[in-house]
Amino acid sequence: MPVEIGVHDIAMATTTYRMDVDQLARATGEDVDKYRKGIGQDSQSVPAADEDIVTMAAEAGLAIMDRHGSDDIHTVVVATETGIDQSKSAGLYVHSLLGLPANVRVVELKQACYGGTAALQFVAGLLTRHGGKALVIAADIARYDIGSSGESTQGAAAVAMLVVADAPAIAVIEPAVGLHSADIMDFWRPNHRSTARVDGRASVSAYLEACTSAYGDYARNGGLGIDEFSAFCYHQPFTKMAHKAHRHLLNATSMTICQEQFEQRINLSTLYNRTLGNSYTASLYVALSSLLDHGDGLAGGTIGMFSYGSGCVAEFFALKVQSNHEDHLRRARTRELIDSRVPIDYQQYLAQRQYSDVGGGDREFPELTRGPFRLAAIRDEKRVYEAATI
Numbered sequence: 136m137p138v139e140i141g142v143h144d145i146a147m148a149t150t151t152y153r154m155d156v157d158q159l160a161r162a163t164g165e166d167v168d169k170y171r172k173g174i175g176q177d178s179q180s181v182p183a184a185d186e187d188i189v190t191m192a193a194e195a196g197l198a199i200m201d202r203h204g205s206d207d208i209h210t211v212v213v214a215t216e217t218g219i220d221q222s223k224s225a226g227l228y229v230h231s232l233l234g235l236p237a238n239v240r241v242v243e244l245k246q247a248c249y250g251g252t253a254a255l256q257f258v259a260g261l262l263t264r265h266g267g268k269a270l271v272i273a274a275d276i277a278r279y280d281i282g283s284s285g286e287s288t289q290g291a292a293a294v295a296m297l298v299v300a301d302a303p304a305i306a307v308i309e310p311a312v313g314l315h316s317a318d319i320m321d322f323w324r325p326n327h328r329s330t331a332r333v334d335g336r337a338s339v340s341a342y343l344e345a346c347t348s349a350y351g352d353y354a355r356n357g358g359l360g361i362d363e364f365s366a367f368c369y370h371q372p373f374t375k376m377a378h379k380a381h382r383h384l385l386n387a388t389s390m391t392i393c394q395e396q397f398e399q400r401i402n403l404s405t406l407y408n409r410t411l412g413n414s415y416t417a418s419l420y421v422a423l424s425s426l427l428d429h430g431d432g433l434a435g436g437t438i439g440m441f442s443y444g445s446g447c448v449a450e451f452f453a454l455k456v457q458s459n460h461e462d463h464l465r466r467a468r469t470r471e472l473i474d475s476r477v478p479i480d481y482q483q484y485l486a487q488r489q490y491s492d493v494g495g496g497d498r499e500f501p502e503l504t505r506g507p508f509r510l511a512a513i514r515d516e517k518r519v520y521e522a523a524t525i
């Protein structure tokens with residue numbers, strides 16, 4: 136009998152600060168309903184000066200370690216497009232902060248917002264061969280130019296998943312997948328920039344085209360029909376995109392299934408992203424957490440997952456939800472993380488943003504984070520992480 140590889144635990148982390156879209160609307164002169172209703176965002180997570188993808192990834196990973204320990208973990212993959220080094224994997228800093236043993240393979244994966252899904256499939260392959268456990272962490276900070284249309288979609292989060300080869304408690308990763316890749320310039324970030332370049336409209340069209348193409352490939356590969364899923368999670372660069380994608384897929388497949396039930400479940404998958412903003416490769420797994428934490432009757436059903444990374448690579452795959460998955464969720468912890476973020480105004484947001492500029496030189500960072508780890512300094516071009524004391 137083939138082994139059932141899947142997600143055994145899932146934990147999130149985000150930043151210390153949040154900026155509500157009202158603040159942004161005041162600064163840009165836009166109607167706030169463009170952001171709340173048109174884009175589907177209420178606020179965005181804003182990293183403090185001493186927070187980055189490593190501190191968020193380690194915080195999410197720590198929750199998993201606290202519950203399960205590190206036994207049998209042989210692989211750590213950090214997926215990100217907010218890389219902090221061109222050579223060394225961000226995962227090695229996380230490995231060290233979590234006190235993981237030396238006999239672990241650590242690597243970083245990048246393909247825009249698709250990296251987290253690539254990491255899941257990469258470890259599923261390893262687990263099929265070697266058994267054991269792997270820690271996958273998707274972590275990103277979405278940043279666009281000040282005053283650009285993408286600014287309202289910014290955000291930040293990390294999602295850690297413990298992936299196991301035997302009896303996953305939350306969901307089994309089903310074997311059928313559908314893929315779509317194309318060399319396009321819809322969204323990219325050259326090495327010298329700390330903000331993304333984007334062709335907004337083209338990126339939305341590319342996402343929708345990739346969605347139907349990847350689902351078509353999935354169906355040809357023996358996947359489920361649209362009407363056989365109990366819910367869907369779409370990559371959410373802004374939450375309205377999930378609704379656009381779902382309508383597009385239903386139209387493309389000429390499905391007229393009960394819209395109301397699906398719209399309601401898509402709404403449930405957007406609750407966290409509405410307030411966190413885009414977290415690029417973590418966003419699909421933030422959507423999954425939101426759906427699992429808020430949806431009822433998911434046990435035994437199958438969730439259709441659509442992962443899109445600009446540039447572009449897309450994958451449609453499926454997760455079969457385990458019967459007792461609700462016993463393994465972290466609803467209260469996640470709610471506390473989201474609700475305890477400190478609201479800041481537009482000027483305070485600009486002040487924190489200056490720390491994200493790519494540049495050389497030694498820097499010490501003020502201690503601001505409320506998370507367990509912090510970026511204390513960059514000295515001699517080396518990043519110095521430490522346990523936070525606040």
Ligand code: CAA
Nearest residue numbers: 166168169172173174248284285335336338339342372445
């Ligand atoms: N009240 C209600 N709705 C309003 C409104 C108001 N006062 N004003 C405008 N709207 C609506 C518009 O009608 C529009 O709705 P529809 O999309 O349903 O037509 C929506 O708000 C957005 O308005 P605009 O299209 O005018 O917005 P924009 O052009 O300023 O920016 C965007 C939209 C192009 C998506 C921009 O936010 C952007 O560039 N974002 C970054 C790129 C991105 O997220 N791309 C998504 C696909 S790529 C991907 O998925 C990878 C990734 O993570 C980046």
